[in-house]
Amino acid sequence: MIDKIEHALLMAAGMFWQTGWSLVLGFGISALLQAIVPAEQMQRALGRGGIRQIALATVAGAASSSCSYASAAIMRTMFKKGAALVASLAFLFASTNLVIELGIILYLLLGWQFMVAEWIGGLVLIAVMSMLVKLTLPKSLVDEARHHEETGAGHQHEGATGKGETWRQRLTAPGTRVAVARNFTMEWRMLWKDLLAGFLIGGIISAFVPDSVWRALFFTDAPLAIQAPANAVIGPIVAMLTFVCSIGNVPLAAVLWAGGASFGGVLAFLYADLIVLPLLDAYRRYFGWRMAAYMGGVFFVTMAIAALVMEGAFTWLHLVPDRAVSIRERVTDFSLNYTFYLNLIAIGVALWLYTLSRKAPMTHEQHA
Template sequence: MSPFLLSTRRSARVGQRRHLGQALLIAVGMAWQTGWTLILGFAISALLQSVVSTDQMETVLGRSGPKELALASVAGAASSSCSYASAAIMRTLFKKGAALATSLAFMFASTNLVLELGIILYLLLGWQFMAGEWIGGIVLVVVMSILVKLTYPRKLAEEARNHEEAVGGHNHMTMAVEGDTIGQRLTNPQTRIRMAQNFTMEWSMLWKDLAIGFLVGGFLSAFVPNAFWKSLFLTDASPWLKVLLNALLGPLIAVLTFVCSIGNVPLAAVLWAGGASFGGVLAFLYADLIVLPLLDTYRRYFGWKMAAYIAGVF
């Protein structure tokens, strides 16, 4: 074999190793950046499971009226911005007695109406995207609640509310600890034990899905050049065709590349620079709740039928 071919193969192997290392580094970096939101979200979920009774949850969020939807959206906007963590909290809300539309509104708001997402959008893409994300997010919460009201699968919802998957031989502990008030439950020594158990079981259920999501995102970022994403959008097509194409491509790309709602913003900037429309970029950002690892998380929480329903609504 000629020295030239040997040199070429050697360079190719070096390049592959470099890209592999870069992919793993990106995956670890994404996990590091989103780790605190995951811990916060799972901790909130574990606390709610331990101290909030089913009756109290039904009283506050048991209906899907404007007041309850607004309260859930505000609470979501003030909570964790990571989709996996918000899904864990949503699961607790729903199983504790919150209405389905209210629970989904919380999850959508926690990934699309949070302050830090708007700040990053403003810094990378401008105030128009920040305003579009927030205003569009409110509109989509309203649309989502109407869809759920029109198609509400009562029997399926009850099955999903009672669905539990054993983790390590134990079931999630959704019963609140003893105490007449939340204050008494917070000071109950059993609360810390129950929280630790719920927190651990939450991680045990989801760590594989999280690992897959981070690794896929890292490998796509390292091995797929930005030019590929730019070539997908028909920048010279008619405006109507471009709008429809972007509305379809945005969510599809998100399904393949998503790690967490905040981590999606840099790629959104690449898509915008590559010719994606304003609405297409927003569609890409909004699709953070229908990525494959999250759909599998819904399946674990509620069963595959409810996971399919949630995916259809979103």
């Protein structure tokens, strides 16, 4: 038992270590957007929700944070500053499926097939989601969510000021640095409990759940015609209960793959990092219960459909990889690689922003 507990804690620490720098990056981008991008500029760029706006949001997401928690914070900022919901969600899907670092980790742990399927599947996700939203979204729900008063500590943020200024002028303005620091600190205060729970639960599952459980859960011995659709539904459900964000769930995806889950089931699990329970709760705080429920339903259907499409395509092309996967040593690798140096930089940036925020706390008038 002691060995398993030690293993669970080591896995949790390893998953946090692999994703820590991307969290700082994502929350930093969100804080900067809040501080320098005025609502009218965001409205002009992404307000209409057409193909051009969806494509622009997809590109922006692919260049953004790879952590679902941090990306959700950025998406919230975009939507509440006037971006169309479909464009905001396209950004969210792209930032958690099309980023380079996520593909690299998938390549190292699961092989190039999963890397390619994640990237192509990300585009499929955005296409399916866009069609579902355009067919089903009530306009009243958009207005309600955009003006929802957020609850919970750290939910107020400083927006851009100075009408007529360019974003470059706002970026170099004396107060921008302090505003970014305050917004960054507030994001951490809002989500740190969710993050901590996610990594601990992920470590516990990897240590205490044997492969035989996964083989039974994912219908390993069933024909592919039964296994594939069942796994496309089971994958997101497992993801919802494991709490781990996009890069952090790759090690668990490797555990599922080695344990017998189908190719599409593992992909559905990877796609579903956006509907883990802490994130659904964050959507509730950001937008209210109705929008959180709508997003959760649309996301679940989208992820299951995309996983089935990719399962069928890769099976037809004979590209489904072997199951020879070993991930524990890789996840708990604390060597002097690029992750080590990125985390050192991220820790320094986070401490600097936190210190700056403490030196200039937000007043009641600035909250308003």
